[in-house]
Amino acid sequence: MKEVIAIVRPKKVSATKEALELLGFPGITAAAVLGRGKQRGIAAEVSFAIEPELLSKGRSGGMKFVPKRFLSVIVENEQVEKIVNAIVKINQTAQVGDGKIFICPIDDAVRVRTGESGNPALN
Amino acid sequence: MKMIRAIVRPEASDAVTEGLEEAGFFSLTKINVFGRGKQKGITLGSVHYDELPKTMILAVVDDKSVDEVIKIVKYKAYTGNFGDGKIFVSPVEDAVTVRTGEHGL
Numbered sequence: 001m002k003e004v005i006a007i008v009r010p011k012k013v014s015a016t017k018e019a020l021e022l023l024g025f026p027g028i029t030a031a032a033v034l035g036r037g038k039q040r041g042i043a044a045e046v047s048f049a050i051e052p053e054l055l056s057k058g059r060s061g062g063m064k065f066v067p068k069r070f071l072s073v074i075v076e077n078e079q080v081e082k083i084v085n086a087i088v089k090i091n092q093t094a095q096v097g098d099g100k101i102f103i104c105p106i107d108d109a110v111r112v113r114t115g116e117s118g119n120p121a122l123n
Numbered sequence: 124m125k126m127i128r129a130i131v132r133p134e135a136s137d138a139v140t141e142g143l144e145e146a147g148f149f150s151l152t153k154i155n156v157f158g159r160g161k162q163k164g165i166t167l168g169s170v171h172y173d174e175l176p177k178t179m180i181l182a183v184v185d186d187k188s189v190d191e192v193i194k195i196v197k198y199k200a201y202t203g204n205f206g207d208g209k210i211f212v213s214p215v216e217d218a219v220t221v222r223t224g225e226h227g228l
Contacts, residue, residue, distance in 0.1 A: 007152055008221065033181075035152035040144070064140075065153060084219055091221045098221035100150075102183055104126060105214055 001106040002080050006071045008091045008099040013069045019090050029072040034065035039096050124215040125189050129180045131200040131208040136178040142199040151182040162205050
């Protein structure tokens, strides 16, 4: 069992959810988070050019953290590649800030309603 | 690769993220969470607060950087009182950059 953690743009969440539902992963956990990556904040996320003299002033008090959505899906081992490919395909915009996907091992899962554990708890 | 989840005081989160930035760990995610620890919340006068607001800082780093990150968080989030928080380290098998589809950090 693996946990696929995807940190993506908020406006891509509904498209991602639809795609995951089509693939057969209706169950996800989502949270609104703030984050930053290699670009240290919003740097290249604006759609207009920033004047060079403003940039040369260094940190111009721009957004240090960018709002993102955190999606977590627990899937069986052999489905990890499928779900990662789907998330990558849907969320690509060719601009920085598309997000990251992390894959972490999960030892066990339990469905609270029935008490069943392991892979049956996922489906 | 390891995922470091540091649950710290909300007022300490800026100090922690700036400290990590100085050391070269820019990439991280912050989540506002509620939780409690060994002290079962806090009682002020006659009011008992069961769950206290905290900030969870989530960073994925290389194995060899784990100790450094923990040291920075420990130093920056320290006040000496109950409620300074906890740091959890868990394994991450793979990371994918969505824009390029590349594997690895």
